[in-house]
Amino acid sequence: MKVDDPLTVAVDGHLEPVTRPALEALDALWQAVRLLPISAYELRAMEWLLGSGSTADLEHMMDGSGAVDWPLGLEGGGQAIVRVWHGDGLTRAQRVGVRYAVEPLPPGPRGGRSWAVRDTETGCLVQDDEGTVRTFSMESSAQGWVQRQSYIAGYRGLPGREVAR
Numbered sequence: 001m002k003v004d005d006p007l008t009v010a011v012d013g014h015l016e017p018v019t020r021p022a023l024e025a026l027d028a029l030w031q032a033v034r035l036l037p038i039s040a041y042e043l044r045a046m047e048w049l050l051g052s053g054s055t056a057d058l059e060h061m062m063d064g065s066g067a068v069d070w071p072l073g074l075e076g077g078g079q080a081i082v083r084v085w086h087g088d089g090l091t092r093a094q095r096v097g098v099r100y101a102v103e104p105l106p107p108g109p110r111g112g113r114s115w116a117v118r119d120t121e122t123g124c125l126v127q128d129d130e131g132t133v134r135t136f137s138m139e140s141s142a143q144g145w146v147q148r149q150s151y152i153a154g155y156r157g158l159p160g161r162e163v164a165r
Helices: 020-033 040-050 058-061 092-099 140-158
Strands: 005-009 017-022 067-073 079-087 100-105 116-121
Touching: 005 020, 017 040, 020 040, 020 067, 020 079, 020 116, 040 067, 058 067, 092 100, 100 140, 116 140
Parallel strands: none
Antiparallel strands: 005 017, 005 079, 067 079, 100 116
């Protein structure tokens, strides 16, 4: 991991997910963790890990899964879960959802309105298996197609069968 690679950090109930370059993300995490009512031992350990100005130890802990969680015991009971993971923090389903944009098409020869879905990664309109642009008679139908692709990606962990051509 490079210091400018994005990391997403969060502390359940204390810091919503924040995505920033690695050192900035760890600094934001440290600022949240140091305010938690945790033991002096946990505070020193977190300071050593997050405040060192290095990502080497964190990389070692994240090796393989790309994520790491630490439960911290709060004084008075309960826990706060500290989470760090690579990337922007979006799930595959969310990534698919933001990849596609519904847009109106120019009116046809009869003046009817139709909609299409643009793949923002390629800039192309989504096509069916025969290479024809996939059109929808209502905007909500096009939105439904995008939503289904998100569900498929979340369920299978894959971007779905549909691909922009």
